[in-house]
Every structure is written in structure tokens, then in C-alpha cells.
Amino acid sequence: MPMLILTTYQTFTPLFEIYMRNNLPSLGFGLGLRTEHYNTILETKPKVDWFEALSENYMVPGGLPLNFLDRIRADYPVVMHGVSLSIGSTEPFDQAYLKDLKKLADRIQPAWISDHLCWTGVHGQNIHDLLPLPYTEETAKHIAERVNTVQDYLGRQILLENVSSYASYVDSTMTEWEFISLICEQTDCLLLLDVNNIYVSSYNHNFDAKDFIDGVPQHRVQQIHLAGHQNNGDYIIDTHDAPVIDPVWDLYSYAISKLGEVSTMIERDDNMPELDVLVQELQIARHLSANVLKEAA
Amino acid sequence: MSHLANLQAEFQAYLMDDVKGAGFIKSVIDDKKVGAKKRLGIYFDAYRLRIIEALATAYPQLKALLGDVLFNKVAREYIDAYPSTYLNLRWYGSQMRGHLQETLAQHPIAAEMANFEWTLSLAFDAEDVPELSLQDLATIPPESWVDLSFEFQPAIKIIQTSWNTIAVWQALEAEETPPKPKQESIYQSWLIWRKNFNSQFRLITEMEVTALNMAVMGATFGEICASLEVEMDEEQAMVTAAQYLASWLENGLVCKVSLIKFAS
Ligand SMILES: [Fe+2]
Numbered sequence A: 001m002p003m004l005i006l007t008t009y010q011t012f013t014p015l016f017e018i019y020m021r022n023n024l025p026s027l028g029f030g031l032g033l034r035t036e037h038y039n040t041i042l043e044t045k046p047k048v049d050w051f052e053a054l055s056e057n058y059m060v061p062g063g064l065p066l067n068f069l070d071r072i073r074a075d076y077p078v079v080m081h082g083v084s085l086s087i088g089s090t091e092p093f094d095q096a097y098l099k100d101l102k103k104l105a106d107r108i109q110p111a112w113i114s115d116h117l118c119w120t121g122v123h124g125q126n127i128h129d130l131l132p133l134p135y136t137e138e139t140a141k142h143i144a145e146r147v148n149t150v151q152d153y154l155g156r157q158i159l160l161e162n163v164s165s166y167a168s169y170v171d172s173t174m175t176e177w178e179f180i181s182l183i184c185e186q187t188d189c190l191l192l193l194d195v196n197n198i199y200v201s202s203y204n205h206n207f208d209a210k211d212f213i214d215g216v217p218q219h220r221v222q223q224i225h226l227a228g229h230q231n232n233g234d235y236i237i238d239t240h241d242a243p244v245i246d247p248v249w250d251l252y253s254y255a256i257s258k259l260g261e262v263s264t265m266i267e268r269d270d271n272m273p274e275l276d277v278l279v280q281e282l283q284i285a286r287h288l289s290a291n292v293l294k295e296a297a
Numbered sequence B: 001m002s003h004l005a006n007l008q009a010e011f012q013a014y015l016m017d018d019v020k021g022a023g024f025i026k027s028v029i030d031d032k033k034v035g036a037k038k039r040l041g042i043y044f045d046a047y048r049l050r051i052i053e054a055l056a057t058a059y060p061q062l063k064a065l066l067g068d069v070l071f072n073k074v075a076r077e078y079i080d081a082y083p084s085t086y087l088n089l090r091w092y093g094s095q096m097r098g099h100l101q102e103t104l105a106q107h108p109i110a111a112e113m114a115n116f117e118w119t120l121s122l123a124f125d126a127e128d129v130p131e132l133s134l135q136d137l138a139t140i141p142p143e144s145w146v147d148l149s150f151e152f153q154p155a156i157k158i159i160q161t162s163w164n165t166i167a168v169w170q171a172l173e174a175e176e177t178p179p180k181p182k183q184e185s186i187y188q189s190w191l192i193w194r195k196n197f198n199s200q201f202r203l204i205t206e207m208e209v210t211a212l213n214m215a216v217m218g219a220t221f222g223e224i225c226a227s228l229e230v231e232m233d234e235e236q237a238m239v240t241a242a243q244y245l246a247s248w249l250e251n252g253l254v255c256k257v258s259l260i261k262f263a264s
Helices: A002-020 A035-044 A064-075 A095-108 A137-154 A176-187 A195-205 A209-215 A246-259 A275-296 B003-016 B022-027 B036-058 B060-081 B096-103 B108-124 B142-147 B165-173 B206-216 B221-228 B234-251
Strands: A029-032 A050-054 A078-081 A113-116 A159-161 A190-194 A221-227 A263-267 B148-152 B157-163 B183-195 B198-204 B254-259
Touching: A029 A275, A035 A064, A035 A275, A050 A263, A064 A078, A064 A095, A078 A095, A095 A137, A137 A176, A137 B003, A159 A221, A176 A209, A190 A195, A195 A209, A195 A221, A195 A246, A209 A246, A221 A246, A246 A275, A263 A275, B003 B022, B003 B036, B022 B036, B036 B060, B036 B108, B060 B096, B060 B108, B060 B165, B096 B108, B108 B157, B108 B165, B108 B183, B108 B198, B142 B148, B142 B221, B148 B206, B148 B221, B148 B234, B157 B165, B157 B206, B183 B206, B183 B234, B198 B206, B206 B221, B206 B234, B221 B234, B234 B254
Parallel strands: A029 A050, A029 A263, A050 A078, A078 A113, A113 A159, A159 A190, A190 A221, A221 A263
Antiparallel strands: B148 B254, B157 B183, B183 B198
16 A cells, blocks of 8 residues: 555656646747748738747837737737846846836736846956856855746746756866756756757757756756757757757756756757748647657556 | 868868868768869868848949959958858958048048948838838827927938948949049038838938937937927027928938827
8 A cells, every 4th residue: 555655646747747847838839920921920820839039139118029029919829938137146136127028928918937047247348158167056046046036026936947068167166067056056946958958058068968867956947948059079059059969869868857848949140041930840849749749648 | 079070170170271160071071073172172261252242232232343353352352351150140240440440541432331231221121110101190289299208210321421432332233334443521420211112311410410410319300309409590490300300201211200298
């Protein structure tokens, strides 16, 4: 009998945790919203469940981009994804940025708001890149305080995304997933798991990508990113300019087997194809996810 | 300074100058696969490439005018001269006109082109305001017009060119062979605004510039007429001011009118 209880418990824990996933339901399968596709989206209403808008593109006084976003928002759920929060910076937050972010969120009513677990500059300067952090307790504590500040200000949990990195620090005392877990514990924040970034970083830093997925607090994963990259032989650059490669699809299937159903989307930023091509690529994610979930059931 | 603050200061210094900042390399793990210097080099290059791309997006016809090689040189010098202080890459590039006035003084058309493209882009995502039409004014009795004062869309800007910058820009925009850059005998003023979500521009006379500036500052229609009387008789001034107002309305520049009545 104790065995049976244990088995039952183990079976139900993941379900419970998925339910606990913040009561934010899965949005299904989405795409990054890109200017090249605005008109096609409005004219053809493609079979895409939701779109991810790049926050900074719409943090402008007015004009066409905001108008398009308003109209697309009328037809689709939208989430906001930023690149400039600089959650890991040792500089104080830019208050005007936070204010503009909140203003945009009030206008768009996104299902959620995300940014990257990185830093983007200090001394009032911006590098416009997602720079890596040293994985130490000091850094985790510093970031946790800042995540709490942002969550309090926005009045909602935020999602932090793991970035692709090309350098790691001699100062780091733990793995990236241990670092992420530490921040989650101290903030109750959510995660945007970029499966391609996991693949890229695992290649660049010689770790097992599955360890990463196994190591993060799985019930906190609210969204998944998929993308293509550029393999230069000894390292990979995260370019978002090509289709998702098979090993990343395999890793995605593995992630779904561990996480259950998660809102999934493809990021494409360069070498932009017609929207149709991306809608087709998204079908792969739909099928893989459905297959994995069917097998698990 | 905390460890983290120190690391970030050193990393950023390295990105600005990889020779002066070389001390930072020892902070990065150096493995057999990819050396620390090469790893940091990825960030060093990406910083510049990303910003050059952003500048190329902001200044497409300036890039076409200068050609890739010179544009990239200008952009790299710009990056060193003006490290970004903007959280949004959209606003980076605002100093390009001044930068070109200094670094490409022998080609003044470049700075003018930059100024034109930047101003177009500012109009493109300026604040949204309502647009008034001529019909909206129809309800106001003619005798009240002298007391009308106007508010304009924030996208409005006036720029000056001394070269055939706009003609060159138009040709480049249409992917045609541009005319040879040449200096005009006198400078020209251009009105830039937004209509139907697109940036617009047109030539504007100095007299209209004066009238528009007055109107933007809150002058009444009557005051604008009076100022035109310096150049022409009363009736002509009235007709000219009415024509200006009609074109401002047609261009969608006016977002609000109010009657300024002073108690007598
Ligand atoms: Fe991503």
C-alpha cells in the first residue's frame, strides 16, 4: 500500500504543479509579431493562437506600429517581450522605462510580460545586447530584489528568459539552472524557457541541455521560445534567421515531456520568410507537443 | 564596488575598447574549444554590428548615398563618439546630423540627408492626435474666424536644406540614379508631418513658415492676417492666410481649434 500511495502521489504532482502554473492557462502556439507580417495577419487572420510583441517597438508616442498592434490585439491574445529591462544590471532601474512598459501593458492588456535574465549596460549606457551574468549567490540575490521591485511595480509576475551565451565567468559557482532556480525561489517569478538558447548555450559551454530542462523549476515555465541559429563549428550564434533545427525540435519534445503543455512560439528576426512559412513551421511544434502529450496520457 | 558591479564595468569597458579593456579577458573561462578572447570577441563584434544595423534602418537613403563602405565607417565612428544612452535602439542615431557635420564636412548633403530622414522617422511615430477637416470649421461663422486659434499635430517639423538633398533622397528612395549633389542658390524649407500613418513632406515658403510658426505658438487667424499685411494689402493677406489654413487642414496638420474671445 505505501508503494501505491507513493505512485499516486508522483503521478499527480506534475498535474498539480501544472495547475499551479500561476493560473495562467496555455495560450497554445504563437509567433513573434514582426512588422513584415502586419498586413498579412490583418488580412488573412492566420491560424496562429497568439502573438508576442517586442515591447520596445511599441514604446513610442504613437503612429502606425501601435495602430497595428491595437488592431492585431483585437483579434489575438498578445504577450509582451522586452529586451531592455536589464534585470541583472547593477545600475538602478530606468524609471521612465518602467513607466512606459506599464503604460503599454495597460493599453495592450498582454497575457503576460517577459524579459531576459541578463544585463544590458551600466553607467547610463546601453550595449543593446543580452549580456551574460555570473552565476553566484550574490548575483541571484541582487536580481531577486530587482525582480520583486518590477513585479510590485507592474502588479504581476514577470517571465524571465534564459539567453544564449558565448562566454561564462571564472567567478560562477553554480550552473545556470541552479542560478535560475535560486532567483525563482526568492521572487515567485515565471520562466520563459528558450529551448534554442538552451541548445546554443549547451553547445557553447559543454553541458547537457537536458540537465538544464531537468534543473529549472518546471512548474514555473509559462512560455517556450524556439528559433534557428548559426553554427560556426566551434561555437553557435543565436541569429533567429533560419528554421528550427532537428536537435532543437528533439529538445522541445523532451521539454514538453517534462513540462506538460506550455505556450510555445517561434522567433524569427532575420531572413524573414512569408508568414505562411512560419505558420507551417509552427505546425511542427503543434504535432510534436500533441504526440508527446498523447504518449504521456 | 560589488563583484558584480566590477565585472559589469570591466565587461563594458572591454566592449568599448578591447585593447584598453584586455584585463577583463582573465574573468572569462578559457577552454580548449573556444578561447576567452574569441568568446569576448563575439560580444565585441555583435555590439557594433547590431548598432550599425539599427543606424542603417534609421538612415536607409543616407546609407544608399554614402555606399556601404563609407556608411559603415561613419557608423563605427558614430558608435565610438556617441555610446548609446537609450534603452530603446529606436532613438539611437539622433546625433547623426551633428556627427556628419563634423566628420563629413566636405559633403554637407550627408548631414542634410540625415536630418531629413531622422525628422521623417520622428513624424512616423509621433503622438496620435485627432485630425480636423475643413468641414469641421464650417459651423464657425465667418465673422468669428479672426478669433480662431489652432493646435497642431506634434509630428510637424520644418527643416532647411541648402543642397538638392530632397531630390537626391527621392531618387534613392525610388531606387533611381540620383542627381549629382549640388548646392542651391538659396536655402529651402520643408514641412514634415504625418498623414494616414505615413510621414509626408512638402516645400514651404518662408512666408508660410512664419504664418505656421505663429499659429503653432497660438496666434489667432486675425493675428496671422495682420502679420501678412507687412507684405501685402489687407484683402490679399486675408486670402493668403485662408489658403494657408485650408492647406494645413487638408494636410491634416490641425488637431484642434478654439475661439479666443477677450472680454471687452
Ligand atoms: Fe528567445
